Amino acid sequence: MINGTVVDLSRTQFAATALYHYLFVPLTLGLSFLLAAMETVYVTTGKPIYKDMARFWGKLFMINFALGVATGLTMEFQFGTNWSFYSSFVGDIFGAPLAIEGLMAFFMESTFVGLMVFGWDRLSRGQHLAVTWLVALGSNLSALWILIANSFMQDPSGAAFNPVTMRMELTSFQELIFNSDAQSKFVHTSIAGYVTAAIFVAGVSAWYMLRNRHMELAKRSFRMAALYGVLATVGVITLGDALGFVAAHAQPTKLAAMEGQWKSEPAPMPFNLIAFPDQARQENHYAIQVPALLSLLVTHSLDGTVPGIDALQRRAALRVENGIPAVEALKVLSKDPANAAALAGFNAHRQDLGYGFLAQRYEADPGKATAGEIAQAARDSIPPVASVFWAFRLMVGLGLLMLAFFVLALLYTLPNVVHRKTWFLKVAVWMIPVPFLANEFGWLTAELGRQPWTVYGVLPTWMSASTHSVAYMAFSLIGFVALYTAFISVEMYLMMRAVRQGPEENWRIES
Amino acid sequence: MNPYAMLQVTWWLLLGVLLIGLAVMVGMDMGVGTILRYVGRSDIERRVALNIIGPHWDGNQVWFILGGGAIFAAFPLIYATAFSGFYVVMLLLLWTMIVRPLGFEYRSKIPSSAWRNAWDWSLLVSGAVPMIVFGAAFGNLFHGVPFHFEWNLTSVYTGSFLGLLNPFAILCGLLSLALSVMMGGLTVMNGAEGPMHGRARTVVQVGAAAAVVLFAAGGAWVHAIPGFSIVSGPGAGVAQTPLRQLVEAVPGAWQGNFSARPSLWLLPAIGFAGMAGALLAARAGRSHLGWWFGALAWIGVIGTAGAALFPFLLPSSEDPSMSLTVWNSSSSQLTLTWMLVMAVVFVPLVLWYTSWAFYVMRGKVRAERVAHDEHAY
Amino acid sequence: MKTFAFFVLYMLLAVVVILLAVLLGADGAWYFAWLVGTAMIVLIAAAGAAMLDAQEEQAAGRVAGKPEPRT
Structure with a gap:
């Protein structure tokens, strides 16, 4: 199991080196x-x-x-050095x-x-x-x-x-x-x-x-x-x-986060010009809104809607539950690739494999995940x-x-x-x-809007990092x-x- | 051989071509950096040396970047496992290599001699250290590297940084340094005149002689290192993970390919011939010919190492059965096919315009011009 | 005041251009658009410089015989 501090340090290092690099590239x-x-x-x-x-x-x-060239050298190799599983x-x-x-x-x-x-x-x-x-x-x-x-x-x-x-x-x-x-x-x-x-x-x-x-x-x-x-x-x-x-x-989760859209709303959706989002309570403390602008901006029509975080999180919870059997089947297949039952089980749930990995963060054997852990994994799916x-x-x-x-x-x-x-x-x-x-x-x-994924819906960030020690990561x-x-x-x-x-x-x- | 296996072997060969490109092109620039303080005694002499490679170091460095990218695309498991396992070594490599572009670009922008001296030292370090690291990395492949995989192919490196600095690896690192110094000397000879030309000639002879000794010593030493051998596994051209095979450490296994195909002995022979040719050509003052001999030496050395290891790419000393080979670490057939298409189109194109760039900038670099050109390094 | 009026006018023009581009290009062939757009932007910038040369020559011509002060 990968140490959470190592993942955080790896993310910080990647963000720092990428942001430096990106000062020169444009x-x-x-x-x-x-x-x-x-x-x-x-x-x-x-x-x-x-x-x-x-x-x-x-x-x-x-x-x-x-x-730009000098800092770019790091970028080419950093996926291997620090994001080995990715x-x-x-x-x-x-x-x-x-x-x-x-x-x-x-x-x-x-x-x-x-x-x-x-x-x-x-x-x-x-x-x-x-x-x-x-x-x-x-x-x-x-x-x-x-x-x-x-x-x-x-x-x-x-x-x-x-x-x-x-x-x-x-x-x-x-x-x-x-x-x-x-x-x-x-x-x-x-x-x-x-x-x-x-x-x-x-x-x-x-x-x-x-x-x-x-x-x-x-x-x-x-x-x-x-x-x-x-x-x-x-x-x-x-x-x-x-x-x-x-x-x-x-x-959809990135878009909802960009717009601070906690709740699903009927069309035409208003646009939060200024708001102070609160992740724990899942609401905005204060918001100045422009009526109907969000529908216009993201769907280019007045009657289009986008799901709010509440709906996206409910959807994620279902996908986590559906993804857990995929992870379990994969474990069997790792030892015995010829196991037909496991392969059938995997294929039935494969579209939610990534969400199963989200649960694995809390339970190495995700089949044992509790309802609370599944809810936590679903909350994790929101950036x-x-x-x-x-x-x-x-x-x-x-x-x-x-x-x-x-x-x-x-x-x-x-x-x-x-x-x-x-x-x-x-x-x-x-x-x-x-x-x-x-x-x-x-x-x-x-x-940041892509989080908690390195590959959206497929591979969570927490799994992607290399298995280094905290000391190595602090040093680098x-x-x-x-x-x-x-x-x-x-x-x-x-x-x-x-x-x-x-x-x-x-x-x-x-x- | 099925098409997938052919693609795997083709990409193994292409990887060799890219590594040779890296060693020759980056190696000569690194060599110039390493010997800069010796061949250039005054500021203007050092500027001449830097301006010989000035128009080319940037393009040459792409061989290094492409090497990383090609390993990622064609052998992702190697990219993931080796670079994370060699973490501290990779940091050493990156941190020293990052300094190099700045050394070229910034050194002569300020007239202060302390400033320029500091950059000269940084060019020495950023020339020598990466070459030692390249060689040492190759050396470690012969011993195997301590790593294993978890059920989902998370790679875990269990060794230490110092474990990578074992005597055989250091010998390989020195061989790579000697070859790069030799090529750096030949490059300076190509572009400089007068006393610098003479000093560079000395460097070439020392570098080439050292390379001959180190290559021979390394060859003898490998006989004492137990090799690895695949006992059973899914084999070539079959989609697989590294959890599916049985590998054993067998004394003398690294000579196996040479015994099976005696024509492979040509490779070390080419290596020695290249080194000797470079030495003799430099003595005769024919540095352009020497440079091509130097490139031949690299082909021989890298070819010899690759032929000994094949099909292994990254053996595991901790659990030999988890060793990475050409068969279990390559990309899928579709990716290898697309990458081959790209390589067939673009590698010749790159070689063509690189040659044109060298042709345009041919000839000697003269001190007066360097001193008067505000854009020169 | 005149400058401000033109500023508002040009800003409105920019907004109209953006809206048009958004509506026309909802699912655009953006790679192609980049190729054409980049060539266009570069050439317009180049033309702007040539225009400045013409403007300065004209201005210099008006002040008979006296060239623009050079730095």
């Missing part, structure tokens, strides 16, 4: 295409200012990219997109990024432009395969449990990659990266304009970022809606509502803030007067942290946090230093 996703845009203008118009821009933002890109249980499906990510995308991104930095003098303009586009394409294809893998955890389609090998196995590669959660989540995440880069470039450009430095570069960068950002923000919001729509079908509810609202709130910012940015940059709007430039500098926060809240919404968690914190301090220092130094104005004369 900027890479978005800035790479923005670099491609700048270089495209350079190659088509031949104006050297755009080459300066591509090189300057490229330098900041690389400072960020190095940490890895063997779903590796047949989950490992494939990870390997394809390396083969198809990360190789492309990493090989060409070297040429992008070192190849200015060795490649023709057209070749270098192609290289930059390939870096951008490669980094976003990386995100594609990672999110296909992640979507399998949210909505495990294209796979089935095989009692002979005692694990989940792939049944349809097409279903895996065209999973509707994967489709909308990839686009949502990729263009959230564009928004991040747009705010970053706009903010740094505003900082220059405030000081009347590098005006040509700053005005052009700001203009490009504003256009790129406003379109991307509109896209992110659209895809966010699509994701909610998908989750309403595939992950931590307050955290998910607020992470989601913060993400959406920051997203709307960015939309307003970009609309205003467009109003000022299109007539080319933004450099005179000092107050707005100051706001732009202060906007820089906003997308990074929104990205982290998005990650928290998606992954402290090590990662210390190391990453040191790195991020160095990175921020170098980034600010490079921004203060500004673009190299004379490099063309030197070389």
Whole structure:
């Protein structure tokens, strides 16, 4: 039996390393295409200012990219080191997109990024432009395969449990990659990266304009970022809606937690704008509601409904009871794969195997589970509502803030007067942290909302972790946090230093 | 052989190709990091050495990431069991490897010599430690690793961290370090001129000579290590768990494959020939030829280890019957098929554009250029 | 005041675009949409920069002979 503290520490470590990693990734996703845009203008118009821009933002890109690569190394191996049972249980499906990510995308991104930095003098303009586009394409294809893998955890389609090998196995590669959660989540995440880069470039450009430095570069960068950002923000919001729509079908408990919906209600359901959910009493202490909005948002109609947590928990209790015989049959099959009675018993209950595992947390032999333990297992099937509810609202709130910012940015940059709007430039500098926060809240919404599962409805988190000792986990968690914190301090220092130094104005004369 | 068994063997071979790619491509960058402080005496010399691999280290490192991903996709039980069992070793590997990208990217961004010196040391550690860990991990496979499975295939590692640092494993770790130093030296020779070229030549000769000795010693030592042998089990190409077989420890079993197929002796011969060729080519100043000999040496060494262990991937010293083999730890037939399709399409593509990148950046790295290029490492 | 009016107008426009996209794309071919959308966003950003060049040249032309102050 796995120690609960070890599971909690493993989760903390995964969340910490993923959240650190995810500070750097979105900027890479978005800035790479923005670099491609700048270089495209350079190659088509031949104006050297755009080459300066591509090189300057490229330098900041690389400072960020190095940490994205470094922290990404951990992610590739952490499933094996800390989520051993998870890895063997779903590796047949989950490992494939990870390997394809390396083969198809990360190789492309990493090989060409070297040429992008070192190849200015060795490649023709057209070749270098192609290289930059390939870096951008490669980094976003990386995100594609990672999110296909992640979507399998949210909505495990294209796979089935095989009692002979005692694990989940792939049944349809097409279903895996065209999973509707994967489709909308990839686009949502990729263009959230564009928004991040747009705010970053706009903010740094505003900082220059405030000081009347590098005006040509700053005005052009700001203009490009504003256009790129406003379109991307509109896209992110659209895809966010699509994701909610998908989750309403595939992950009803996540959706109920995001909306703080404790009770099932008749249509049209009101939307909790602000509420203070209480997990123990299963109610909101206080709520400001907008009538009918929830039905509109998640079902795109006025007469649609989604189940509340009360109904979902009742459904979970039934599934736990139904899943327990599946676990017991599996135990028999583990010793004697030829046992026909056990196989028949397993097949009769197999769709609720995961829920049987939820009960196993309290009773190693789940056949002995009491009514109280089954009720507890059903309660476990509900994610931590307050955290998910607020992470989601913060993400959406920051997203709307960015939309307003970009609309205003467009109003000022299109007539080319933004450099005179000092107050707005100051706001732009202060906007820089906003997308990074929104990205982290998005990650928290998606992954906390998935609890208590690592693979929704199939494999509970408590079973997934490796069987390490508490001492090992404390050691590694402290090590990662210390190391990453040191790195991020160095990175921020170098980034600010490079921004203060500004673009190299004379490099063309030197070389 | 049924189609599933053929896929399993194909993926075992492909895994070998990926590991060789990892050893050659990452190994040479690691080697440059390890010898950086020796071949580069001044700051500008060290910058020259770093800029020789500057355009390529990032792409090369993907061999490492792909290695992890491919083990996950093709042999998930190995990924799950080995990486969690080797926990502290994996942390050592990850923590040192994480420092490396920053060493390349951040070292020369600030002129302070204390700053640069600190990064030079970190590049040494992050070059040497991972290579020792790679080799030691391979060495431990010959002894077997203490782990077992529960009824639902939860893997439990019962050994300690220090148990993984046994003498044979350390010898394998040193062999891997020697080969990487040799390749690092050849890489510096390819891109540097003058005194650095000469120092790198010395490094290659020391590395290659050490590799010859260590490879021979390791080969002799393996005779004293009891091998593992499958007594009974479902066999190749049959869906199964590792709870279904009987495995015994048998003295001399690691020589079994070589006795059955004497042509396998070609593999260690290729290893020795590669090392000797690299040494002689470096002496003659023909470092590009030497580099290819070095790659051949890696093929020989990894091929020899793989051929000795086959079909074992991760033997269990605690309960040999729970040992992981190519047959009981691979992915399903459908996953292996799709992954093979991907590999057939993308591995040649990767090799093609990687070669193009090396072609574009060919030639010597000159100190004046490095000093004047703000984007250089 | 004029700026505020335009701000409200553009925000409304953004909301309308989002609503339209939501209704049209309830079960969208999002991978394809990403491909087309990304190309479009990048090209529009590039066009915006080219437009800025034109604007500045025009402004410089109006102040006869005097180029924009360069930094």
